[in-house]
Amino acid sequence: MDYYTDYSLEEYTTFGVAAQAARFFRFDTEDELKKWIRDESPNHPEKLVLGGGSNLLFTGNFDGTVLYPAFKGIEITREEGDSVLVRMAAGEAWDRCVEWCVEKGLGGIENLSFIPGHAGAAAVQNIGAYGVELSDVLAEAHGYYLDSGEAFSLDCRDCDYDYRYSIFKGPLKNKAVITSVVLRLSRVPRFNLSYGQVQEAVKKRGTINLRNIRNAIIDIRKEKLPDPAVFGNGGSFFKNPVVDRADFERLKHAHPGIVGYPLENNKVKIAAGWLIEKAGWKGRSSGKAAVHEKQALVLINKGGASGKEIARLAYEIQSDIRQKFGIMLEPEVNII
Numbered sequence: 001m002d003y004y005t006d007y008s009l010e011e012y013t014t015f016g017v018a019a020q021a022a023r024f025f026r027f028d029t030e031d032e033l034k035k036w037i038r039d040e041s042p043n044h045p046e047k048l049v050l051g052g053g054s055n056l057l058f059t060g061n062f063d064g065t066v067l068y069p070a071f072k073g074i075e076i077t078r079e080e081g082d083s084v085l086v087r088m089a090a091g092e093a094w095d096r097c098v099e100w101c102v103e104k105g106l107g108g109i110e111n112l113s114f115i116p117g118h119a120g121a122a123a124v125q126n127i128g129a130y131g132v133e134l135s136d137v138l139a140e141a142h143g144y145y146l147d148s149g150e151a152f153s154l155d156c157r158d159c160d161y162d163y164r165y166s167i168f169k170g171p172l173k174n175k176a177v178i179t180s181v182v183l184r185l186s187r188v189p190r191f192n193l194s195y196g197q198v199q200e201a202v203k204k205r206g207t208i209n210l211r212n213i214r215n216a217i218i219d220i221r222k223e224k225l226p227d228p229a230v231f232g233n234g235g236s237f238f239k240n241p242v243v244d245r246a247d248f249e250r251l252k253h254a255h256p257g258i259v260g261y262p263l264e265n266n267k268v269k270i271a272a273g274w275l276i277e278k279a280g281w282k283g284r285s286s287g288k289a290a291v292h293e294k295q296a297l298v299l300i301n302k303g304g305a306s307g308k309e310i311a312r313l314a315y316e317i318q319s320d321i322r323q324k325f326g327i328m329l330e331p332e333v334n335i336i
């Protein structure tokens with residue numbers, strides 16, 4: 001275990017903004033974490049569990065205690081016919097996990113290629129892209145409760161998954177540390193090419209297989225989304241809002257081009273990127289923060305932006321979208 005005080009978090013979030021944690025603990029083994037919870041946890045009332053930092057925006061220094069699980073390891077734990085259970089330690093880079101599975105011919109997460117962050121955080125956030133969400137393949141999440149120190153093993157149903165939501169973002173927020181996730185993958189993959197753009201890009205590569213899907217998605221993401229090494233960012237800044245069909249029809253009447261995807265229960269998910277672009281924000285800067293010129297849902301750090309500056313831009317967009325469309329955008333990024 002490593003322990004630091006007044007520790008810079010700049011390298012730990014993909015926004016790359018300056019911020020310090022009053023206390024920072026890094027755990028390399030589960031035993032270190034278990035011992036820390038038993039001996040230390042009660043002395044740290046304000047905790048924050050950090051993953052790959054791809055969904056966090058610090059608007060100032062954090063006065064509490066950051067816990068950083070750095071556990072590594074990926075392994076097959078069980079095979080039942082075509083179905084294969086793969087355990088990934090929470091601190092593994094998510095995309096390394098995807099590559100590992102694609103390489104071994106295990107299907108299920110290839111559409112989630114090239115998403116930044118760690119495996120543990122992927123289960124917190126219920127990452128999703130191109131028609132697949134982590135909750136489609138997650139079998140179990142393992143970890144420890146920070147108050148009692150008890151180990152948990154939650155199966156997918158107990159994680160309360162929804163669009164970019166899980167129990168770890170709700171009642172268990174910063175109250176539990178995930179140590180590993182177990183995914184149920186398949187040796188006989190069912191490809192998901194429901195996104196037209198992905199289907200086209202895969203066809204261009206010839207055969208439909210895991211490798212071609214992964215590579216096509218990497219190319220699509222590289223084309224649209226900024227590289228955090230060049231411009232700090234946290235992927236989509238807002239969630240796509242879900243509204244009642246009747247409200248969507250009213251909006252469509254006023255804005256015929258609006259983009260929406262029908263869901264169950266007479267709901268429609270609206271493309272927030274369309275709303276933001278339509279409102280004139282795409283490519284606009286505010287100081288050193290800006291709206292990405294190729295994807296209006298992504299806010300970027302043009303270099304040296306403060307967390308406050310980026311958050312201010314987000315609030316301006318939020319308020320403008322509410323005024324123009326009557327929709328309150330909810331941040332996907334966790335603003336601290």
Ligand code: EPU
Pocket residue numbers: 128129130131224234235236237238239240259271272273274275277282294295296297332
């Ligand atoms: N659009 C615009 N202008 C824009 C951006 C988007 O008009 O500047 C419209 C277009 O009609 C486009 C549609 O919005 O077809 C959807 O855009 P895109 O396919 O880029 O996806 P998204 O809805 O903006 C979501 C996820 C992404 C995920 C993609 C692909 C959320 C909040 N975001 O974005 O996830 O990669 O779908 O499945 O659900 C993330 O969560 O950080 C993330 C990047």
